[in-house]
Amino acid sequence: MGAGRVWCDLIAFDKRGGVNNRDVIEVFAAMVGHPAFGLPKALYIDNGKEYGFATYLDDAMALAVPGFHGPGRSMRVVNTLPYNAPAKPIERWFGDFESRYLSTVPGWISGNRMNKRQEAIGRTVAPYGTFEDFVPAFFGLLKAYHSVPTGKQSGLKGLSPNAIFQQHVATGWSAITMSRDEVRASVARRVERTVIQGAFQIRGRRWSCEELWQYTHDKVLVCEPVYHAPAELLVLDMKGNRLGIATPDVALHPLDHRGAQSTAARARAHRSAIVEMARSVPKIDVAARLIALGQAQPDIIPNEPAGKVLLDPSDRPARIVMPKKPSNSEERRREQDERIAAQMNLVKRIVG
Template sequence: MTDKVASRLRLDDDTAPFERAWKYEIISAALAHPKGSAERKSEIDALDGKSKLDWTGTQRKLSKSTLYKWIETYELEGIYGLAQKVRRDKGEKKVFISREWSNAVPFDEETKATIEHDLKQYVRGLVKGGGQLKQTRVLAAEKLKEISDAYGYTRGSASVFAIPQAFVQAEHHFKAVYRHKVDRKASMDNVPRVRRSTANLMPMEVVVADVHHVNILVGRADGTYSTPKLIAFHDIATNRVFCEFIQFDNRGGVRNSDIITAFVNMCQHPAFGVPQFLYVDNGSEYGFADDLADALRLGAKVIPFNGREDRNRIIRSIAYNAAAKHVEGWFRQMNQQYFRHIQGWIDDDRMDPKRPELGKLPAPYGEGFEAFCADAFDLITAYERMPQNGRALKGKSPASLFRSHVENGWKATVLDSSQLLTVFTRPETRVVKKHGIEVRTSAWVCDGLLEFFGRTVIAHIPKYHGFAELLVTDEHGAEIGIAVADREFEVLDERGAQESARRKSVRNKALTKLGKSAPDIDVGAELIDYGRKQLPVIANEPDATISVNRPGSQRRAILPVEAERNSRLQQDEELRRQNNAASAIFAQIQRSTGSVK
């Protein structure tokens, strides 16, 4: 065995001994017989076509050619030669831009690397400027042709300068800059958000109030029907809801007085009482809420010395921010899973309601409004007894969670009348969503991920032990950061808002830096310039000329001669001359007529 062959043996590879042992075990029976003997041939024939479980746990089908090749390698190089060899060019960059271009140009590797870098910057600028994939590939191919020409290579065909799709897609993350510039809504949808927890809240500590349509047709006494309104007060600590239904005799909306009445009834209920904080919309029907700030202080059991005692007890939601109102999820769940079992249910789409028969709405609930309320409250009671698997209840029902608080002494205040980073880890690909990753159903974040705009990362997850931190790298092994489990903030914890602002700041700075790292390129101007550089297609000489003769005449029709284009002054002068000539002719005619008479 030569030194060159020996240098390629995987002597230090952990898996090589298993590969050698597995192959040797298979061919050992054949090796026991002399080369070229009938016995050796018989052993190989017996193995031909059989499947064996290899050292990686994969079923592998054996063939005669493979077995003879292993035997020949063993006899020439010994048992160490049975493991697959290491490539001679392992670790070296073999292709710049594209294989066809790399093989065609006469440049050294340093020049190729320089051209690739310059072209990559150009592609980044195109992607950052909004260039689509096809446009970017065509413009980049033209740019590569120009750069190659500047370095002295001018003989390549169009296929030599074609840009692989993967070359452009590798810079896809620069599209985040373009999206942030022209579609701020789409960019802001990917802004990292803080996670909040309700685990440490007490019953009635935070209550969300809202009004919603009940999508059930309920008959009135006069034979007409309407959809009732539901006023709900959602205790986010236990997921219980205090609610009241309203049906109007005519068209109308929920008023301040309706919500006040429901609020007072809740404050007098021994299982609810006065909330500490009330979260409401900005609608006019909640105008009364600002007057309740002092009254809500009565619901506080302990006033902590952290500034919260001076905080406004009325919290107004941001417009069009339904994700922040816990009660919206409750409305959806009740309508889809519970209220659908009441006669007259039409679902949420008022323009295309549910119909038991084509062209006909369901029959309204006909037992009266009071009977409807009784059925609806019974369904709400059933909801409160159902176990829920969310982060807040963790398999408990709202009623059982409330019972545990009561057993721990909670009483209502009523009104009168949640490191080993590299050792023994396994790399797992994770999709980056909103600058965070998910591992074992939990969100993990770090500042490095806030500055990362790619699609996937590699999370190095310990295989044999628990962990509080994770090493996160990109697909090329470069470290992104050390991720930790995303911290939950209580609903009213002001540190949540501060962390949210800090994350946005880190992301925006990284986005600005990313934008400055690529040139600003006007994609429209590049496309126009590209179009202008293209040579026109020159048509061949006409094959024949067709002449047209008028009937009864030997004269040929000729093409009209293009009229001379005069200036405005010349046109006016010509018109004046024609008018004078016409006037002279007209006067002469008149004189001739007079002399005849």
């Protein structure tokens, strides 16, 4: 938009430490969820490791996070050159904001921790107060910055950031926002998981949702957050279409009747999905299709015979005579004679 507005947040460390990816993600999520800011068209970010999450945003923001519904917004992620602070507009803004606004706060000692400022000779600067005291003072100064007109040589031509923003609002500008959960889900890697009984396993836990109970395929894509411990997981089908939001399954005691009820409900949902799918499939008469296919085939017309064999029975050297089939009475008499002959032979061997 080019209004010169700035979104800031403050982080206090009780012990030694520094800003990490989770901190930056939370601040970014708060900004894109605010109707006065929303999703930017471009992110010009530092090369520090605490900005590593932006590598996931480069692709995810192209469609305002695949799997979530809403208007698209193409966003480019641009990394600055290493060790080139003068080329970063935000560095110049920090210097200006510190010299014109933060320096007016009692107890301010600037960003140089080695320079111990003194209120008077031999007396160091007294602290402003607690962190909770400093937060409202800082944001009060930030609101003052947004309201104070800039110099005529600046990019805002003598107007304040709020005045420029008001002009854009008057001409119809509106933000495209995202919820905090959707931003967290966008900073995620897609992992393939197998669905068993309406659930999948990730990070040692089973996750499920009602959409998975009705899912009729074996594999899904799970958007696993890289920097957060998830309470919910976005689940996509293998084509990248949204299925639902999965939550951890609750482990129940084997004697708890709720476990059996849940299993039965999942089985019913799965069967219902299969029945509904079967209803959507048109009925096909396979036999009729095969008959129609056969009847539609053209007949193959053979070539004319190359010759014809003729047979005159009078010229045959011999004839084949089929044996006469005996009648039933003759066959029984012959079988009886054979049995009697066999018995007589047996008697002769025994006697003789």
